[in-house]
Every structure is written in structure tokens, then in C-alpha cells.
Amino acid sequence: MKLDKLFDRPIAFHRVFVSLDIGITGALLLSQSIYWSRRCSDDNGWFFKNAAEWEEETGMTRREQETARKRLKAAGFIHEELRGVPATLNFKVDFDAILEALRLSESANQVSTKAQNQFQQKRESSLHKSAKPASTKRRNKSVVNEQTNIKKDYYRDYTETTTENITTEADATVEPMTVVAPNGMVYEIPGELKYPGEDTKTHKAWIAYAIAYERRYGAWPVWNAMVAGQISKFIDRVGVDNAPYVAVHYVRRVNEQFVVQQMHPVKLLLSDAEKWLTQAQTNRTVTRTEAQQADKSQSNLNTAQAAADLARQIIAKREREDQEDAAGGGHAE
Structure with a gap:
């Protein structure tokens, strides 16, 4: 084998994407998708790749590609669309959803790293205290006791570190998010929920959904990377201006049995987005x-x-x- 074949053209791979729960193949496909989305001729970032081209570039089999694409679509990181005659599968990267997911992942990693550092410091301190010189006469017994003490310190420090971390995080909780609704009501959303800020694409639609959800069920909905991707795709389908009031209509007025049983999840808001838009515009719902x-x-x-x-x-x-x-x-x- 020639060296030029052995060291052929390298491809882009962003290690940080592995933290988004999309797997190695998902991170690889997303990295390569970003590479091509920045080099396509389409103004909106759409580009075309078939399975053979993906395999040639990444080495992933068709099955691995399908698994990676499924994860990326579920997270809202890429969109797919059939175009042309004969139809070809085109891709588009959702950078807003990716940045939001990375922000959430970074916050979680900071908490985890802080807890690990505290635990390591306490464990090293315990080991240092336990390592005092013992007399030759009771050396063997001291070694056994020392090992036992280390184990006890290990579990005690783990519990103390976990409890301390929870207390520290509670003390360091950010201020509640204050939101004024169109009717003048002021809502305070707990800061620990880490809802998207005002400078994000999903802020208005998500806050409208969250307030309506809290009023109906008495609890704030969970915000995570998966939900961020779904809300982003929902906005793309109904429009950024329509999204907030469609989300409110969905939670407040849609009483279809299947939706109510699942407590108005975001995934159903997305799956029938156009239906909820029509209902909101006509001010009428249609039950089963x-x-x-x-x-x-x-x-x-x-x-x-x-x-x-x-x-x-x-x-x-x-x-x-x-x-x-x-x-x-x-x-x-």
C-alpha cells in the first residue's frame, strides 16, 4: 500500500459533540455535515449527500449512517428534505439547536467537574492523615487499620461531597427568570430550570409553552437538549411569530384524549404543528x-x-x- 493511500484526506471531527449523547458516529456525521453546510451553494445551508458519498468520506456503513441520522434528527441537530426529480435527500444543520445543547452540556459538565474536584481533595486529605508512621511492633495491624480507614473515608467523603455539592449548587442558584405576559401578569421561573435566554431562537415560544403548561399542570416542563431541538423544529414549521400563540393554544385548548394522556408533550406539539396552527388561527379545535x-x-x-x-x-x-x-x-x- 502506498503512503498516499494510507494517509488520505482527513475529515473534520469535533470531539465536543460526543457530549451530546449522539454517539461517536453521530458526532462524526454532524461534524462532516457542518463542514459541507459551510461550503454549499444554497443560501439556506441545504446540501446533498448520498449514502455512498457518506461512506467514502467517513467510512461508516449504511446502517451506521441511518443510526447516526436518526439520533441527529431526534435531537433536532439536522433536518432532512427530499428535493428534485428524481428525489434526492438533502440535509441542513440547525446551529441554534446545537449551540443550545452544548450550553446545557457545558453547564452539566461544570457541576460534575466541581463535584469530582471536591471529592478528590477530600480523599487526598484523608489519605494524608491516614498515612502517619506506625511503630514496627504494630506495623501489620496498622496497615490493616489504615486500609480500613481509607475505605471508610472513601465512602464518608463521597457522601459528604455529594451533599456539599447539592448544598453549594442550591446556594449558587441563579436568580429566577422574570417574565411579563401580554396580559400584564408577572411570572417567576425558577433559575435552576436553565430555560433559554432572551437572545435565543427558542425563547419566546418555549416561555409561552412553559407558562401555559405550568398553569394547566402546576409544574414547570423540563428543558433539555432533546426538547430544545424539538422546539426549534416546531418554530421552523409554523414560523417564529406564530410559534408562541400556537404553543399556548396547544396546551390550553387541545383536549384530545391521546394528547391529554401524555400531558401535552413537546413531541406532539411538533408532530402535528400545522394542525395546531390551523386550529389556533380559526379559534376552533376538532376532537376525535x-x-x-x-x-x-x-x-x-x-x-x-x-x-x-x-x-x-x-x-x-x-x-x-x-x-x-x-x-x-x-x-x-
Whole structure:
């Protein structure tokens, strides 16, 4: 094998994406997607790649690609769309969803690192105290006791560090987010929920959804990387201006059994986004029962129209026969 084949063109890989729970293949595909989205000719960032090209560039099999794409789509990091004739699969990177997910991941890592550092400091301190010189006469017994003490210190320090970390984080909680609703009501959203800030794409839609959710269920909805991606995709489908009031309509007025049973999750807000938009614009909801009744009424109407058409055909046929009989009788005379 020649060296130029062994060390062929390297590809982009951003290690930080591994922290987003999308796996190594997901991080690799996302890194390469960002590379191409910045080099495409489409103004909106859409680019085309088939499975063979992905495999040639990344070495991933078709199955690995499908798994990676599924994870990226579920997180809202990429969008897919069939375009052209014959149709080809195009991709677009959602940078807002990625940045929001990285922000959440970084906050979680900072808390984890802080706890680990505190634990390590306490453990080293315990080891130092436990390592005092012992007399030669009781050396063996001291070693056993020292090991036992280290184990006790280990578990005690772990508990103390965990408790201390919780207390420290509670003390360091950010100030509540104050939001003024269009009707003038002021809401205080707990800062530890880490909702997106005013400078983010998802802020207005998510805050509208969250307030409506809290008023209906008495608890604030969870915000995480998955939800951030779903809200971002929802905004893309209904428009940034429509998204807040559509989200409020969905939580307050939609009472379909399947939605209520799941307590109005964001995934259902996204799955039927256009439906909720139409309902919000027309100020009317359609329940499953109403839909079934409408379908039944339409079916009855279709049956009645078919019967009327048949009756008209029979009458027209009889009239033609009568005219033919009358014409035949006149000719005979």
C-alpha cells in the first residue's frame, strides 16, 4: 500500500459533540455535515449527500449512517428534505439547536467537574492523615487499620461531597427568570430550570409553552437538549411569530384524549404543528369524536348524492323509453 493511500484526506471531527449523547458516529456525521453546510451553494445551508458519498468520506456503513441520522434528527441537530426529480435527500444543520445543547452540556459538565474536584481533595486529605508512621511492633495491624480507614473515608467523603455539592449548587442558584405576559401578569421561573435566554431562537415560544403548561399542570416542563431541538423544529414549521400563540393554544385548548394522556408533550406539539396552527388561527379545535361524526356525515351525504344520481338516471331512461315508444306508435299510424 502506498503512503498516499494510507494517509488520505482527513475529515473534520469535533470531539465536543460526543457530549451530546449522539454517539461517536453521530458526532462524526454532524461534524462532516457542518463542514459541507459551510461550503454549499444554497443560501439556506441545504446540501446533498448520498449514502455512498457518506461512506467514502467517513467510512461508516449504511446502517451506521441511518443510526447516526436518526439520533441527529431526534435531537433536532439536522433536518432532512427530499428535493428534485428524481428525489434526492438533502440535509441542513440547525446551529441554534446545537449551540443550545452544548450550553446545557457545558453547564452539566461544570457541576460534575466541581463535584469530582471536591471529592478528590477530600480523599487526598484523608489519605494524608491516614498515612502517619506506625511503630514496627504494630506495623501489620496498622496497615490493616489504615486500609480500613481509607475505605471508610472513601465512602464518608463521597457522601459528604455529594451533599456539599447539592448544598453549594442550591446556594449558587441563579436568580429566577422574570417574565411579563401580554396580559400584564408577572411570572417567576425558577433559575435552576436553565430555560433559554432572551437572545435565543427558542425563547419566546418555549416561555409561552412553559407558562401555559405550568398553569394547566402546576409544574414547570423540563428543558433539555432533546426538547430544545424539538422546539426549534416546531418554530421552523409554523414560523417564529406564530410559534408562541400556537404553543399556548396547544396546551390550553387541545383536549384530545391521546394528547391529554401524555400531558401535552413537546413531541406532539411538533408532530402535528400545522394542525395546531390551523386550529389556533380559526379559534376552533376538532376532537376525535367530532372528526368521526364529520366523516360519518360526509359518508351519508355521499350515499344520498349517489342515490339521487341513480334516481335521475332511472327517470331519464324512462323518459327516453317513453319518447321512443311514442315516436314508434306515431310512425305506425
